[in-house]
Structure formats: structure tokens, C-alpha cells
Amino acid sequence: MNRYQKTLAAAAIAGSMLTGGVVGAVLYGTTTLAAAAATTPTPTPSAAQAGKFVPNEDATHEAGESAAREAQENAGQVPTVP
Numbered sequence: 001m002n003r004y005q006k007t008l009a010a011a012a013i014a015g016s017m018l019t020g021g022v023v024g025a026v027l028y029g030t031t032t033l034a035a036a037a038a039t040t041p042t043p044t045p046s047a048a049q050a051g052k053f054v055p056n057e058d059a060t061h062e063a064g065e066s067a068a069r070e071a072q073e074n075a076g077q078v079p080t081v082p
Contacts, residue, residue, distance in 0.1 A: 053078050 001009075055073035056062075062070070068081045 052076075055079075 053073075053076055066081060069079045072079045072081065
């Protein structure tokens, strides 16, 4: 095998590896993006996000509650005391 044939074979191998790498990266990228788009949850608004505190007025809960906590709940604040 002469020098020209060796260079040609090396160029063919390098080109094949480069093409395979590009094709693999494109296929991996599209499947990863599709999987990420399919599994990304859409946030939904909730009562906590709306900013309005709703106190627990259950009788069992109220029995063990301190006066300070009840005052915060009645004022519409998120309780900071037990």
C-alpha cells in the first residue's frame, strides 16, 4: 500500500467517524429534547401561590392552638408561632 492509499484510507476513516458522531449527536439531542418536553410539568396555580392564607378551623386543630397562633390566623397571616 503506497502513501497515497494510506492517506486516502485514513481520510475515509476520519470522515466516517466524524459523520457518525454528528448523526449520533443529532439523534441523541432530538430524543433528549423530546423526552424533556414530555416530562416537564406545567405549573398550576394553587391557593398558596395566590397569596391567600386559609386557616384550619377544624375543632380538633383549634383545641391545641395557642392564642397567638389563632390571632395570626384571624388576621389572615401565615402563623409563625406554634
